[in-house]
Amino acid sequence: MCSDGRRRCLRPAGSRCRPRTRSGRSRSGRSCPHRIGRSSSTSRAGSTSRCRPRETPRAAGRFDETRRAVYTPGRLSVNPHYRPATLRPVRPLGRLRAPQPFVRGVPIVTVRTRIAPSPTGDPHVGTAYVALFNYCFARQHGGQFLLRIEDTDQVRSTRESEDAILKSLKWLGLTWDEGPDIGGPHGPYRQSERSAIYREHCDLLLERGHAFRCFCTPQRLDELRKVQQSGGQTAGYDGLCRGLSVAEAQSRALEGESHVVRMVVPRTGTCTINDRLRGTIEIDWVQVDMQVLLKSDGLPTYHLANVVDDHLMGITHVLRGEEWISSAPKHVLLYSYFGWEMPELCHLPLLRNPDKSKLSKRKNPTSIVYYERMGYLAEALLNYLGMMAWSMPDEREKFSLDEMVKAFDLSRVSLGGPVFDQAKLSWLNARYLRENLTPEQFVERVRTWALNTEYLGAVVPLVQSRIERLSDLGGLAGFFLQGTVEFRVEDLVIKGLDQEGLRRALQFTAWRLDEVTPFKSEPLGLALRQLAELCGVKAKDFLRPIFVALTGKPVSTPLFETMTVLGRDLCRARLRLAIEALGPMTAKEEKKWRKELDGVG
RNA sequence: GUCCCCAUCGUCUAGUCUGGCCCAGGACACCGGCCUUUCACGUCGGCGACGCGGGUUCAAAUCCCGCUGGGGACGCCA
Numbered sequence: 163m164c165s166d167g168r169r170r171c172l173r174p175a176g177s178r179c180r181p182r183t184r185s186g187r188s189r190s191g192r193s194c195p196h197r198i199g200r201s202s203s204t205s206r207a208g209s210t211s212r213c214r215p216r217e218t219p220r221a222a223g224r225f226d227e228t229r230r231a232v233y234t235p236g237r238l239s240v241n242p243h244y245r246p247a248t249l250r251p252v253r254p255l256g257r258l259r260a261p262q263p264f265v266r267g268v269p270i271v272t273v274r275t276r277i278a279p280s281p282t283g284d285p286h287v288g289t290a291y292v293a294l295f296n297y298c299f300a301r302q303h304g305g306q307f308l309l310r311i312e313d314t315d316q317v318r319s320t321r322e323s324e325d326a327i328l329k330s331l332k333w334l335g336l337t338w339d340e341g342p343d344i345g346g347p348h349g350p351y352r353q354s355e356r357s358a359i360y361r362e363h364c365d366l367l368l369e370r371g372h373a374f375r376c377f378c379t380p381q382r383l384d385e386l387r388k389v390q391q392s393g394g395q396t397a398g399y400d401g402l403c404r405g406l407s408v409a410e411a412q413s414r415a416l417e418g419e420s421h422v423v424r425m426v427v428p429r430t431g432t433c434t435i436n437d438r439l440r441g442t443i444e445i446d447w448v449q450v451d452m453q454v455l456l457k458s459d460g461l462p463t464y465h466l467a468n469v470v471d472d473h474l475m476g477i478t479h480v481l482r483g484e485e486w487i488s489s490a491p492k493h494v495l496l497y498s499y500f501g502w503e504m505p506e507l508c509h510l511p512l513l514r515n516p517d518k519s520k521l522s523k524r525k526n527p528t529s530i531v532y533y534e535r536m537g538y539l540a541e542a543l544l545n546y547l548g549m550m551a552w553s554m555p556d557e558r559e560k561f562s563l564d565e566m567v568k569a570f571d572l573s574r575v576s577l578g579g580p581v582f583d584q585a586k587l588s589w590l591n592a593r594y595l596r597e598n599l600t601p602e603q604f605v606e607r608v609r610t611w612a613l614n615t616e617y618l619g620a621v622v623p624l625v626q627s628r629i630e631r632l633s634d635l636g637g638l639a640g641f642f643l644q645g646t647v648e649f650r651v652e653d654l655v656i657k658g659l660d661q662e663g664l665r666r667a668l669q670f671t672a673w674r675l676d677e678v679t680p681f682k683s684e685p686l687g688l689a690l691r692q693l694a695e696l697c698g699v700k701a702k703d704f705l706r707p708i709f710v711a712l713t714g715k716p717v718s719t720p721l722f723e724t725m726t727v728l729g730r731d732l733c734r735a736r737l738r739l740a741i742e743a744l745g746p747m748t749a750k751e752e753k754k755w756r757k758e759l760d761g762v763g
Numbered sequence: 764g765u766c767c768c769c770a771u772c773g774u775c776u777a778g779u780c781u782g783g784c785c786c787a788g789g790a791c792a793c794c795g796g797c798c799u800u801u802c803a804c805g806u807c808g809g810c811g812a813c814g815c816g817g818g819u820u821c822a823a824a825u826c827c828c829g830c831u832g833g834g835g836a837c838g839c840c841a
Contacts, residue, residue, distance in 0.1 A: 578769060
């Protein structure tokens with residue numbers, strides 16, 4: 163009788179031994195169809211090579227979450243995924259060692275998760291979505307959730323963006339136990355402040371021959387990529403500098419020659435990744451590039467910094483977007499080079515645009531600030547994010563953060579990429595508005611949203627001299643309180659531009675607006691006047707359709723100041739609505755226009 | 764192009780692991796009725812999906828294989 167005792171079954175015991183579900187179908191014909199049977203954890207651990215049944219990825223959620231090396235009185239359970247490293251453990255240099263509390267000589271590992279945003283733009287709803295899942299997972303297991311800023315891209319990272327991200331996550335009600343703003347025992351939590359740590363670790367890899375210096379120029383790499391791509395090969399570094407002797411590389415580096423450090427990646431064999439939801443994923447090493455670890459500016463790339471920090475900060479579970487699956491082998495390799503234990507990986511499905519592509523601000527508002535300014539309540543947005551790819555066991559759709567934490571179960575994550583549907587978000591928000599707020603609380607919400615000194619105070623200078631009675635305010639400045647505005651298409655039309663020219667002009671404006679920093683009156687004016695010139699239209703005419711798109715009216719408050727008050731996100735959204743009203747941009751146009759705009763610089 | 768991931772109503776999803784309670788349940792959107800001075804809310808109803816083809820089985824949305832489709836990755840970005 164099979165091991166399922168509930169029913170009579172004639173199958174022999176062990177017949178439940180099955181290939182793992184869903185994942186890796188395409189490859190399972192290669193060897194043992196029972197995927198777990200050939201995972202390296204089994205063979206390296208020296209146990210029998212016979213296939214044995216194991217929980218499927220989804221079922222895994224019902225097992226011990228904290229199983230890396232959990233101390234429970236009288237029992238030590240060990241992570242079945244754990245593989246002894248192929249290399250000797252790193253020598254225990256104080257700072258190189260991960261923090262690990264002990265009780266009677268047994269390490270206690272609590273669940274520690276993190277969100278690690280890169281401060282290179284607006285706070286993204288995708289960041290909030292991943293943060294939410296990490297938060298819930300950690301909280302549910304009584305663990306910690308931390309925030310780390312991944313600002314190793316010196317060119318694109320800004321403090322302004324970092325502040326905005328922190329502010330938005332706080333607005334949503336997500337809190338972290340350690341982070342750049344509140345500190346913690348494993349800081350600093352800003353990668354730009356940890357360069358020495360990465361360099362130290364990079365040196366270690368260099369010393370052990372797991373990494374090498376590369377002196378190739380970006381030009382050579384560009385050409386290489388082109389050749390490879392046209393030849394239909396997998397693009398990737400060809401290993402030229404790998405052939406350099408250590409002595410030569412060292413002396414060239416010493417002479418100050420610009421170079422990067424790349425990791426050594428095997429050219430044969432297969433990397434096995436364990437994903438909490440997807441089971442075993444196999445990627446051939448040839449598919450993995452010899453990734454740059456340390457850039458020529460001396461700062462690490464994501465891959466190095468992320469692995470080093472996750473280890474040093476004691477991260478036990480990495481919940482991140484699906485887009486990272488293909489670079490997971492690099493991370494697996496780095497952990498093994500350092501001799502560190504791999505955290506458990508779990509790749510969440512990506513949020514999608516209505517056309518199913520990865521959520522992008524070109525096709526959908528993605529900034530948390532946009533949703534805040536549109537008048538969505540933080541708890542409604544967070545709730546909505548919680549029903550992306552996840553559902554309550556009782557299928558209830560409205561739930562608070564605390565309720566989500568209590569009921570959270572990773573195995574309830576569904577893998578199909580969810581489309582971010584603003585209509586459903588609006589419905590949910592409406593429910594919060596009428597079900598969760600007393601009239602007094604409602605008043606308070608409206609006040610904190612826009613009827614406050616800060617926001618109204620910014621509007622007043624623009625309207626005070628233009629109205630005769632206070633009651634004129636609604637007519638003149640109502641658009642400041644609206645999310646989107648209605649306009650007449652004929653009000654967009656100007657002399658000297660046909661419909662296509664007009665659409666192009668508005669699209670140029672939308673693009674430029676994303677680049678203008680700070681988003682203030684003067685730089686905006688400068689940028690838009692430049693665009694008018696580019697389009698061959700007088701500034702006065704050029705600005706009119708923008709004006710109409712943003713305010714809904716041909717006459718209103720001064721444009722640049724108005725834009726400043728409305729903010730980037732609302733401006734972008736309204737501009738897009740106007741463009742769509744005139745006829746949405748085609749892919750062809752996008753390519754052509756982008757080129758024309760970039761050509762000007 | 765190469766590699767990887769994924770696949771239930773238009774959308775979010777339950778059910779898939781542990782095959783039978785499923786000729787598939789809920790929600791959004793849409794359409795219609797009721798309630799109502801209007802609208803909204805509420806309420807009742809309608810429309811609407813297991814991508815296709817094989818296999819295993821007494822039995823397949825559920826397990827296996829193939830195909831198709833969608834997505835992601837292929838940076839001195841993260």
